[in-house]
Amino acid sequence: MTGDESLFEYLLRLGDTDVVLAQRLGEWIGHGPVLEEDIGLANVGLDLLGQGRMWLSLAGEVEARFRGTGRDEDQLAFLRDGGAYRNLQLAEMPNGDFAMTMARQFYFDQWHTLLLRELAHSAEPRIAEIAAKAAKEAAYHVERSADWIVRLGDGTAESHARMQRALDALWPYTGEMFAADAVEQALAAAGIVPALDALRDPWHAAVAAVVTEATLALPSGEWMQGAQGRGGTQGLHTAHLGHLLAQMQYLQRAYPGATW
Amino acid sequence: MSTEWPLWEIFIRSQHGLAHKHVGSLHAPDAELAVKNARDVYTRRNEGVSIWAVRSADIVASSPDDREALFDPAGSKVYRHPTFFPMPDGVKHL
Numbered sequence: 001m002t003g004d005e006s007l008f009e010y011l012l013r014l015g016d017t018d019v020v021l022a023q024r025l026g027e028w029i030g031h032g033p034v035l036e037e038d039i040g041l042a043n044v045g046l047d048l049l050g051q052g053r054m055w056l057s058l059a060g061e062v063e064a065r066f067r068g069t070g071r072d073e074d075q076l077a078f079l080r081d082g083g084a085y086r087n088l089q090l091a092e093m094p095n096g097d098f099a100m101t102m103a104r105q106f107y108f109d110q111w112h113t114l115l116l117r118e119l120a121h122s123a124e125p126r127i128a129e130i131a132a133k134a135a136k137e138a139a140y141h142v143e144r145s146a147d148w149i150v151r152l153g154d155g156t157a158e159s160h161a162r163m164q165r166a167l168d169a170l171w172p173y174t175g176e177m178f179a180a181d182a183v184e185q186a187l188a189a190a191g192i193v194p195a196l197d198a199l200r201d202p203w204h205a206a207v208a209a210v211v212t213e214a215t216l217a218l219p220s221g222e223w224m225q226g227a228q229g230r231g232g233t234q235g236l237h238t239a240h241l242g243h244l245l246a247q248m249q250y251l252q253r254a255y256p257g258a259t260w
Numbered sequence: 261m262s263t264e265w266p267l268w269e270i271f272i273r274s275q276h277g278l279a280h281k282h283v284g285s286l287h288a289p290d291a292e293l294a295v296k297n298a299r300d301v302y303t304r305r306n307e308g309v310s311i312w313a314v315r316s317a318d319i320v321a322s323s324p325d326d327r328e329a330l331f332d333p334a335g336s337k338v339y340r341h342p343t344f345f346p347m348p349d350g351v352k353h354l
Contacts, residue, residue, distance in 0.1 A: 037297075040297065144296055
């Protein structure tokens with residue numbers, strides 16, 4: 001893989017994870033527990049969608065450098081099948097109950113904010129620019145999701161039990177965030193992305209602090225889904241992604257090129 | 261669920277130098293989340309630089325029934341309006 005091919009691959013990982021998680025959060029619109037939360041979740045989703053667009057647009061430009069022509073953000077988002085998607089499996093996990101949605105968001109936000117802060121110093125200036133902008137949004141997201149972990153964990157007996165169940169259920173999907181394959185290793189060597197495993201300890205410490213404050217127990221399972229170079233970032237997904245994409249891509253698939 | 265959460269009145273300062281202005285109300289379980297919810301509900305379009313959240317229950321309001329006693333007496337006191345002074349030439353925006 002040339003440098004540009006690795007870069008393209010990595011930008012898909014960033015962009016696809018944002019877009020897929022944004023789609024999941026969008027599923028809450030009209031179904032939130034209260035109006036305020038409904039809007040709050042949609043805001044986070046829209047932030048991620050905006051970030052996803054920037055990553056995918058850049059991916060298309062990079063693609064054009066080694067393939068002659070590159071796809072635009074819409075073609076990349078709406079016309080790729082599941083196997084070509086490079087998002088983290090964590091992002092495609094179903095919404096479940098509100099605790100499940102917040103646990104997914106919390107694990108992701110804690111990682112996302114660490115990653116973006118590092119990417120803001122990337123040797124690739126376009127990546128640094130996008131990351132610097134996105135990092136501000138992510139800093140708010142993580143505050144928000146951490147708040148909810150604490151309130152639900154340290155809330156009623158039922159909210160505590162549901163929150164714990166959600167943290168436990170999604171824990172095996174957190175390992176993929178720190179598993180660097182050849183693509184990330186090559187880019188890390190070039191100073192374009194941080195070493196992913198260096199994010200693990202700060203992530204673990206930040207997550208543990210919130211979980212403890214929430215009177216919850218930090219899961220300790222060591223087996224991690226998709227962490228051995230066979231995860232969503234390599235195109236291996238759970239059964240959930242296909243359903244998500246079927247809904248998300250329906251319009252462009254049924255009416256190619258439709259605009260409104 | 262929303263009926264269990266207290267109501268908060270939200271005030272937004274739209275730019276430095278202006279006063280906070282009441283923009284509406286929302287439900288939130290506590291003060292911190294009231295500010296965060298206000299950010300999400302009322303500042304989506306760049307409306308503000310500062311948010312105040314006040315428990316609606318903590319606001320002391322005048323009663324509509326007292327309207328006559330409170331406000332009518334001010335109606336007939338034109339001498340309280342500074343309209344009886346001759347304006348010096350050259351002062352335009354007083």
